[in-house]
Amino acid sequence: MLLSRIVNYLYGTVCIRIRGTFPERLINLCVSRQIYLWDICKQDDVLFARMYLADFFRIRPLVKMSKTQVKVVEYTGLPFVMKKIKRRKMLVIGAVLFLLGLHVLSSYVWFIELKGVKMLSKERILEVAEDHGLKPGVLKKTIDTKQIEDAILFSLPEVAWVEIGFTGTRAEIEIVEKTLPKTEDKTPAHIVAMKDGVITEIITIAGQPAVKKGDTVKKGDLLIRGFATPSKTEPPGEPPTITVPGQLIRAKGLVKARVWYEGYGEAGLMRELRTRTGRRDMAVDLLVGPYRINVKRVAANPFPLYCTETIHKKMPWRNSGLTVESIITVYHELTRNWQQISLEEARDEAKTKALQAVERLIPETATILTRNIEVLQTAEPDLVRVKISVETIEEIGQSLNITQE
Numbered sequence: 001m002l003l004s005r006i007v008n009y010l011y012g013t014v015c016i017r018i019r020g021t022f023p024e025r026l027i028n029l030c031v032s033r034q035i036y037l038w039d040i041c042k043q044d045d046v047l048f049a050r051m052y053l054a055d056f057f058r059i060r061p062l063v064k065m066s067k068t069q070v071k072v073v074e075y076t077g078l079p080f081v082m083k084k085i086k087r088r089k090m091l092v093i094g095a096v097l098f099l100l101g102l103h104v105l106s107s108y109v110w111f112i113e114l115k116g117v118k119m120l121s122k123e124r125i126l127e128v129a130e131d132h133g134l135k136p137g138v139l140k141k142t143i144d145t146k147q148i149e150d151a152i153l154f155s156l157p158e159v160a161w162v163e164i165g166f167t168g169t170r171a172e173i174e175i176v177e178k179t180l181p182k183t184e185d186k187t188p189a190h191i192v193a194m195k196d197g198v199i200t201e202i203i204t205i206a207g208q209p210a211v212k213k214g215d216t217v218k219k220g221d222l223l224i225r226g227f228a229t230p231s232k233t234e235p236p237g238e239p240p241t242i243t244v245p246g247q248l249i250r251a252k253g254l255v256k257a258r259v260w261y262e263g264y265g266e267a268g269l270m271r272e273l274r275t276r277t278g279r280r281d282m283a284v285d286l287l288v289g290p291y292r293i294n295v296k297r298v299a300a301n302p303f304p305l306y307c308t309e310t311i312h313k314k315m316p317w318r319n320s321g322l323t324v325e326s327i328i329t330v331y332h333e334l335t336r337n338w339q340q341i342s343l344e345e346a347r348d349e350a351k352t353k354a355l356q357a358v359e360r361l362i363p364e365t366a367t368i369l370t371r372n373i374e375v376l377q378t379a380e381p382d383l384v385r386v387k388i389s390v391e392t393i394e395e396i397g398q399s400l401n402i403t404q405e
Contacts, residue, residue, distance in 0.1 A: 012077030020068030188248035197257030207251030263358025366394035
């Protein structure tokens with residue numbers, strides 16, 4: 001069945017309408033001349049049949065012999081498609097040039113992607129690659145990947161392994177960085193408070209504690225001094241270590257404190273509503289490789305009040321990796337209205353804003369103890385203000401290098 005449809009499409013078929021006193025005579029004459037007809041049906045005094053396009057030109061003498069009238073009512077198949085294409089030569093030429101252009105563009109590198117880069121500067125890697133011939137707009141077959149890999153390894157000692165590959169028009173530089181041992185900072189330093197609070201716990205690993213549990217400290221106050229204390233015991237088999245009192249060291253320890261935060265939020269009883277009017281305008285751009293082609297522009301400010309919506313549609317070209325992307329920016333006209341909300345809704349909105357403000361100040365490692373919400377009195381009757389106070393326990397110590405004069 002499928003094979004028959006394919007053959008019919010390639011050869012082209014026509015559906016004919018046969019009128020006359022005895023339209024069956026034409027059918028009999030066609031059968032006697034081995035002209036294949038199918039889908040024969042009769043409606044009133046009219047016969048309909050389907051046949052190949054080449055056979056249609058053979059039935060002209062048979063039509064005269066049968067004294068019938070024949071008219072083509074439908075035609076399908078490749079020959080008719082080709083006939084339409086011949087009438088639109090410029091359209092065909094444009095499509096061929098477009099496909100040819102895409103094929104040519106797919107032979108170049110338009111994008112460079114770095115993989116596995118964590119600590120290294122991406123700009124340094126791309127700079128080395130560009131100096132040795134790998135950059136957007138370069139023909140792929142002219143790129144010596146081995147030479148570029150060797151150059152990256154030589155120029156960047158932090159790289160342990162590198163490989164360059166191609167996916168369509170995208171060059172991929174895969175990097176494996178060397179794992180360097182972490183060096184401990186031994187610069188003499190104190191531990192000071194990074195914020196105000198009340199000390200709840202202090203554990204000194206190295207240095208001398210300067211505060212105790214229950215003390216109130218301000219930002220910048222000394223918590224653990226960077227001075228060594230004399231050693232009282234030595235590990236078995238080790239010679240005694242003589243530590244000079246007051247010797248500068250890097251203080252180490254953990255200092256936790258109770259810290260308080262405050263956040264404020266406001267909300268009006270009149271809420272602004274912006275709704276779309278239904279009017280819109282759009283700008284259309286095509287992105288072919290690194291080239292952006294503007295198809296349709298809009299005015300700088302198409303409406304007094306508007307919002308934008310961007311729609312991206314990517315159309316990959318075969319397996320070349322070249323992507324033709326359409327970027328449609330839709331400008332929606334907006335109208336501004338005001339809606340009065342209840343006092344409870346305004347309080348909830350102000351509370352949400354205050355909570356967001358205070359959460360930006362609290363570190364993720366902090367433990368929240370209490371949260372207090374207070375509605376403040378304002379001079380403006382249409383304004384609601386909320387204050388949120390939060391108490392936490394968190395680590396407040398930070399190292400401060402000791403400057404020696």
